[in-house]
Amino acid sequence: MASLDYIFQLDVPFITTRQATIALNTLSPDPILKPNEITVEYSTKDTQLSIVFKGLSDRVIRVAISNVIENLKTIVECMEEFDN
Amino acid sequence: MINLDKHIKPSRDYYLALGLEGSANKLGIGIIKHPKGELTATNRAEVLSNVRDTYISPPGEGFLPRDTARHHRNWVVRVLKDALAVAGLVGRDLDCICFTQGPGMGAPLQAVVIAARTIAQLWDVPLVGVNHCVGHIEMGREITGAQNPVVLYVSGGNTQVIAYSKNHYRIFGETLDIAIGNCLDRFARTLKIPNDPFPGYNIEQMAKRGKNFVELPYTVKGMDLSMSGILAFIDSLAGDMFAGNKNKLLVAADGSSVTPEDLCFSLQECLYAMLVEITERAMAHVQLQQVLIVGGVGSNERLQQMMAQMVQDRNGSVFATDERFCIDNGIMIAHAGLLAYRMGQTNELWDTVCSQKFRTDEVYVNWRDD
Amino acid sequence: MASHIIAQAQAYLPNIPLTMVSQGAEALVFTTTTHPCLPVSEQTDTTYIIKYRPSKPYRHPKLDAQITKHRTISEAKIMHKLGQLGIRVPRLVAVDAPKGIIWMHFVGKLLANGEMSSLKNWLWYLERVSAPGSATDAGTARILTQVGREIGRLHMHDIVHGDLTTSNILLEQPHTDMNDTDWEPVLIDYGLGSYSGLPEDKAVDLYVLERALLSTHPVFSEKYNAWVLEGYALGHAEVGGKLGGKKCTETLRRLDEVRMRGRKRSLLG
Incomplete structure (x- = not known):
């Protein structure tokens, strides 16, 4: 099995620990479509959400990052509007 | 007698549910209020808000999943705000947040569920996953009062004839290939008809101006129907028409040339006759007298007229909803979701993954005991 | 039933006394003891069925x-052909295609509750009225296997029914010494029938019946369908031997695909 050599880590700062956890819980349920091409792991440390992408190639990683960032935009927008 | 009030908040005698719908190109968010007890003609659900924004693609193009998802992401927070404002509520007032879990297009479904999950956690409100088709059916029943009809569900993505039996909405007949809305949408693209407000509507207006009937293949197969053959046939006719090719089918009985309006007219007459036929078959087979038409294509006047003529000969009745409810909307999701919530359904986060192919008959309808 | 439709049928059939038996989605079924062509002096007591396809006002x-014309002619032609092939089918008497009328010999009888002996009515009778367990006993299994056999024989001759539901399968007791639960199935209603050797068309035929069983008789539909498919294989073997077996396997494989399409259909083309 080809190894997932291309690794990228995205660290996203939130205002509160609760927000970071909510973001993790929102992103993590959806399964990865091609697990032999890419894996995505989520974790939180205090107010920071860390996402580690490991993939077969640059392209695969780019696509995954792009998807996650689009979802993060929605999450952050919801938080800005509705977290009070 | 089912007890629908096991999960009511002790301080209130009503329920409030938010529904989010985005399985195709309509983003709809609505808030519904259910009074305590069984829903009846005198104890009705109340629509507190029903907001929608539709992604319309340019003429000649269909809407693609990625663009549709982007549209939903761009609009979801705004529409949520609107829905809450119109209803005069804040998030924490809600009993549950209902979302379309399927069927539909993958990317748009996911764009919406991300927002649903976030607000559910922010407000500490449970989530309820809803089947899009069941949403249409339950909203249709509530709005029209049809108790136990044969349901014709016709939209861009679905064509099914459904009847309730023993806690499931069972599919009696359906398309063997494409949905009728999809067939109409694709022909609209062939004719380069505008997509605003929706292609089927524009085909309907053109059909009203058509008068020559062109014979098209009529493909009812038992309780099911097939439409890809008709589409291929009429696309080919349109191609000949635009290219000026000789084709004897394009010459009307009086010698004049068949027009695009005539083609729209013929396509509607043929497709809708097929729908009415399979609906009639289901009615005869299960011996039900009511027909309920739901889904976007249900707003077509000619279809409603044809269905009314058919049921009249059987001493039955037709029910249909207006465009607020027959076109995809968030209220129907809130309503069906709230019914399920009252019977104890909530979805944990891990269980909120959307599915493009969620069959109508998979849902356990425990809020009915007939 | 709207009386103007019955009046139209009577107008097309002057001097023929008509007793209405059923109103399906597509046609009305009457019985009469008058033969369409024989002079009065030669009339017998035989009962005939008149199937009338009325005009549908919602259609252009x-x-x-x-x-109307196409389905009437198609049905009559297929029934005639099946009679020649030895498949159990009501005997044709007369056809008037533009008016949508077919005359045939009467098949079946009335059940204890007054309903016609269609497979649907009979299964409903067992499921709702009869002793518990009767809906899935050996007698029922035998009948459903026979149904499968008839369909198998039909398909072996490359004829597809087009509308297999439990309303379109009549049960008759052709011999006087048959007991109460002994029935032979007769397939009727070939208006949507066609000639086809394609496994796809045969598989869709079976799939339509499978879904009809599931939606109308949900409690035991899996068992019923299994028996039908057993009989289907037998029917193929009887008519076609080894080649029949091959055709049957091909169709059943195709049936799996058709089922998958139903369950996993991509809903947007």
Whole structure:
């Protein structure tokens, strides 16, 4: 099995620990479509959400990052509007 | 007698549910209020808000999943705000947040569920996953009062004839290939008809101006129907028409040339006759007298007229909803979701993954005991 | 039933006494003891069925005429052919295609509750009225296997029914010494029938019946369908031997695909 050599880590700062956890819980349920091409792991440390992408190639990683960032935009927008 | 009030908040005698719908190109968010007890003609659900924004693609193009998802992401927070404002509520007032879990297009479904999950956690409100088709059916029943009809569900993505039996909405007949809305949408693209407000509507207006009937293949197969053959046939006719090719089918009985309006007219007459036929078959087979038409294509006047003529000969009745409810909307999701919530359904986060192919008959309808 | 439709049927059949038996989605079924052509002096006590396809007002007149004529002729032709092939089918007497009328010999009888002996009515009778367990006993299994056999024989001759539901399968007791639960199935209603050797068309035929069983008789539909498919294989073997076996396997494999399409259909083309 080809190894997932291309690794990228995205660290996203939130205002509160609760927000970071909510973001993790929102992103993590959806399964990865091609697990032999890419894996995505989520974790939180205090107010920071860390996402580690490991993939077969640059392209695969780019696509995954792009998807996650689009979802993060929605999450952050919801938080800005509705977290009070 | 089912007890629908096991999960009511002790301080209130009503329920409030938010529904989010985005399985195709309509983003709809609505808030519904259910009074305590069984829903009846005198104890009705109340629509507190029903907001929608539709992604319309340019003429000649269909809407693609990625663009549709982007549209939903761009609009979801705004529409949520609107829905809450119109209803005069804040998030924490809600009993549950209902979302379309399927069927539909993958990317748009996911764009919406991300927002649903976030607000559910922010407000500490449970989530309820809803089947899009069941949403249409339950909203249709509530709005029209049809108790136990044969349901014709016709939209861009679905064509099914459904009847309730023993806690499931069972599919009696359906398309063997494409949905009728999809067939109409694709022909609209062939004719380069505008997509605003929706292609089927524009085909309907053109059909009203058509008068020559062109014979098209009529493909009812038992309780099911097939439409890809008709589409291929009429696309080919349109191609000949635009290219000026000789084709004897394009010459009307009086010698004049068949027009695009005539083609729209013929396509509607043929497709809708097929729908009415399979609906009639289901009615005869299960011996039900009511027909309920739901889904976007249900707003077509000619279809409603044809269905009314058919049921009249059987001493039955037709029910249909207006465009607020027959076109995809968030209220129907809130309503069906709230019914399920009252019977104890909530979805944990891990269980909120959307599915493009969620069959109508998979849902356990425990809020009915007939 | 709207009386103007019955009046139209009577107008097409002057001097023929008509007793209405059923109103399906597509046609009305009457019985009469008058033969359409024999002089009065030669009439017997035989009961005939008159199947009448009325005009459907919701259809465009050209489409309506096209469908009525086509289905009437198609049904009559297939019934005639099946009679020649030895498959159990009501015997044809007369046809008037533009008016949508077919005359045939009567098949079946009335059940204890007054309903016609269609497979649907009979299964409903067992499921709702009869002793518990009777809906899935050996007698029922035998009948459903026979149904499968008839369909198998039909398909071996490359004829597809087009509308297999439990309303379109009649049960008759052709011999006087048969007991109460002994029935032979007769397939009727070939208006949507066609000639086809394609596994796809045969598989869709079986799939339509499978879904009809599931939606109308949900409690035991899996068992019923299994028995039908057993009989289906037998029917193929009887008519076609080894080649029949091959055709049967091909169709059943195709049936799996058709089922998958139903469950996993991509809903947007």
